Amino acid sequence: MTRPPRLAPSISLLRTKWTSKLALGIALAMPGTLLLNNSTTMAQAPVTEAATAANRELRNAVENYWHYGKVARYDLAATEGQKILASPATPLELLQTFEAVAAERKDNLDEWLLRWHGIEPMKDVTKQIIDKLAEGYRARRADPKFILEQISRLSSGERGYGNAMTRLRESGELAVPFLIDVLRDPAKKNQLPVIRRALRDLGRAGLNPLVAATQMQEWDTLTVIIGVLGDLGYQSAAPFVARVYESDQSPATVKAAAADALARLGVSPGAGRGASDLFYDLAERLYYDTSDIKGDDRFPTANVWYWTQAGLTRKQVPPQIFNEIMAMRACEYTLELGGSRSDDALSLWLASNYKREAELPEGATDPTRGEAQPDAHYYGVSAGGTYLNNALARAVRDRNAAVAFKVTRSLQQIVGQSNLLAGAGSGPLIQAMQFPDRKVRFEAAMTLAAALPQQNFEGSQRVVPLLAEAMAQTGQTYVVIVHPSQEQANRLVDELKKLQGINAVGATTAEGAVAIANTLPAVDVIVVAEDLGPGNVDQLFLMASDNARLAGAARLVMTKTTASIYEPRKVSDQLLSTTTATDASALQPAIQQARAKAGGLPIDPAVATEYATRAGQLLTKIGVSRSSVYDLMPAKQTLLAALSDPRHEIVKLAGQVLAYLDDADAQAGLLLAATADNLPDDVRISLYNSLAQSARLWNNKLDAGAIETLAKVVATAENLQVRSAAAEARGALNLPADQAKTLIVQQSQK
Known part of the structure; x- marks a missing residue:
């Protein structure tokens, strides 16, 4: 699940959207680690004389900051603000002090902080104070003592219930384990109605831990949870409820509750699709980030919940991989239950695991995987070519370059003459040779080349040209400029060549563009001016689609306005992008963005040399084998050009391949x-x-x-x-x- 880093929203946005203290705490929550089952979070240290003095100093600084801010002595207020920030007080203590000072004056804490944030002398210090208070809100939301206090208020009448639910919604899914613990306590059966109501009123925020709790075998409590899931009405809960309904261990009363919940979820119990199929459907939705089960994006980590005898426990994972982990779990449930989708579930599990690795942020870890647990490659090669081909077909269809790259590398280790054309065979690999990202294209061609097939197959003619293209890689971005004006085409080519990492050629017609593209080692982006005319632009794109070297290249149209006919077309065409840039400096970022949108991964000089070396070795292997499937002749011009490559090892390899022509x-x-x-x-x-x-x-x-x-x-x-x-x-x-x-x-x- 790809998600950009969470940033604090702008204060102007906060001013227009939120005015309550609760909203400020949620909106300004900054990244940090959430703690659960840690009863010491709010525990007070023994009060010493030094601590009392520190608390008094903090209180005085906050009061002075507040007073000077209100009387427009902003310079003095800023000075007091620096004292506040220098205080050893915890964010939670700071929040409590600010709340007390604002309450005594009957002022709205958020409104005044937002106002002072907009005043230049107080702006910086107030922003830092707001960040500190946000940490305090977050610590309070995750604190077990705070959550238990709110749960105890649920039975104190409607007003008390409403206030408590407001606070519990701050804690979100972290409140669910404590609410379930109340349900499990025989001494608190009188609280069952209000706890069930609270679980329902938490809404989707409670769904993630609630479905995990369906694995319990405490039947009375499970009956309540199943009823809540039916009340909530989220389709993603259906497989969990169906599993309970189908279990031989479930008592009749639990089965009846599950049947009722399934009916409310739009599933006919006992007929048609069972839990196994429903879990596979859920895995599909999780893989594509469309499930109702989501991580809480107010927090820097997402929670993966597990049911144990002690109750609900969690592992905190990077939010970027939450959906992939959950998709893998749903696939595992399908495999455990068996059924007609088991093979599909295995392929999807592999794809999810590769995607999890690809989207794990650099330097981050996944606590759901053991230290000695093998990587995605291990499970991929163990599963075999059929399931890897299915995973590759999905990645190609999704234009997910990172997953396609990883799956293809795994296929290289197990594909050979005996199994290349078996099952799904080379189909996904052939499709991958037309992938927008050249690294994926190269890996697919290398996989097919290394197999040395003994019989022709559709697409075999693409292998050698791609290997030749790989051998010519230097780490640059290669661009073809197409403009009806030769002068403008030349100008853009000259300007782009002056920029680091870009090599460009130019043409004035579609035919000329295809011809001159052959002078480049590869083509990453075709940049075409709208002035060429709609018919000619379409002709260029059609010719590119039919050309092995250009089929996967990104297409960037230089438009005069954002009302161009290409604007709506680019929404559904991943290869197509637009820009209003007219000079090289503005065109450069547009080129990189178009390449990224098309699924292109960057190649630096070191990686380029690695590809060139591997390609040369494979071309030599083809020559030595005297292959009847692969013809080396299409690589001739590239090989001759490589004889003057400044990388001497590439020169040697080019010579070795030329010997077989x-x-x-x-x-x-x-x-x-x-x-x-x-x-x-x-x-x-x-x-x-x-x-x-x-x-x-x-x-x-x-x-x-x-x-x-x-x-x-x-x-x-x-x-x-x-x-x-x-x-x-x-x-x-x-x-x-x-x-x-x-x-x-x-x-x-x-």
Whole structure:
């Protein structure tokens, strides 16, 4: 579940939306750790003379801050505010002091703080005070003593009930374990009606722990909980209630309560879809963040609840992965119950686990997983290709680059000639080769290449071009500019090239754009001016869709206004974005945003070199195997260009692959690269070895001038190892022995 970091809302927004102390506490809640079952949170330390003096100083500072603020001595108020912030008091003590001072003056705490936050001399210090008070609100909401105090007030009449519920709603789902504990206490059976009412009035905030509590076998309490879930009416509760209804251990009274609740949830008990299917449906909704079961976004962590003999317990997890964890649990329930969706549940569980890993924030941990528990890859390869292919198909359909990348890497470890085309076969991998993100495209092509299939399959022609594209990676973002004005196209290309990390080419027509795109190692974004005309723009996009190199590229339309015809189209087209930018500096962020929207993951130079190396190794493997499925010839131009790559290991790999091309240009390119200036000797030797291998496979394809150049190296190269490698190449060409005779005569000692 992708969620941006939680930030405190602007004070102007607070001024227009909230005016109560409760609202201020909720709205300004800042990230922190919630504690449950910690009865010491509000425990008071022994009162010492020093503590009494500190409390008195804090009270005086708050009173002075309040007084000076109200009489418009803002500078003095700011000074007192600094004293408040320097106080050793806890946020909760600070909140209690401010509440007491405001109450004595019959002032509204929130209104005055918001007012002072808008006054420049007091702005900064008041903002810090508000943040401290927010911490106090949060500590009070999570405190067991506070929650129990509110529960005790529920039976004190309607007014007391209303005030207590206001506070319990502050605590949200954290109040549910304590409310259930009251239901479980035989001595408090008289409170059952009011507790049930409170659980219902908590609304969706209580749903997460309530469904976890359905695993209890305390039948009287469970009957109440099931009734509350029926009252609430959330469809996401249905599988939990259905599981109780279907259980052989449930007494008749509990089954009757479950049947009634299911009816109110729109499920016919005992007919049609059972708990297993309902849990799978819930897992689908959780995976796509559409379930009623959600984490409380007022808090920095989300809670995953478990039922134990002691009652409800929780594990606090990063909110970004809450839905993935819950989807995995729902899938596990489906697998436990069996049924027709078990295979689907296994595939969804794998996808959820990969997604959980992908969305776990850097540096964060998932406490629901043990330290020695294997990663998603382990479970993926254990499940096998059929289930991994299903997970990959989902990721491709969702355009989830991170999940598709991880699943494809796992497939690489288990796919081979025997199982490549089995079951779902190579279908998802073929689709992944057209994915918007080039890392996913590369991984899919590498998986298919490594398998070395013995029979042709649909899409096999894409593998080698993608490997060649991967071999040419340098870590830059590659852009094609399309503008009807050659001058404007050239201007944008020149400006973009001056920016770090971008390489661009330009064209004035759709046909020209497709042609010039072939000069780039890859294409990440096609930037087209709306001035090209709707028909020509559509033609460009159609041609791009039919082109293996361009099909996954993001499409960014430069529009004149936000009323362009492309604005509504981009809502449903993930590849399409728009911008009103007209110069390179403004276009650069739009290019990166378009790439991200299309599902593109960045490639830095180190990763680019890794891909180039792996691609070269796989192309060599294809050449060695003399594959009848993969043709290396489409990689020829990229390989020849790679001979001048500044990365010497890539030059060596390019030479090794070229040796397996039955082509005169390949032999000529190898010799030309080997004799280039300023080349390390080990690279020269490798290139001559590749030339020798090419000659052994395809005989001599060099012209007379090239042969003469080679002969000169054989005769005069300073490094003997270089001279020997060149001699091997000449010998493999099976040329006339004249030069060899001359060499022998020249070395003879008279």
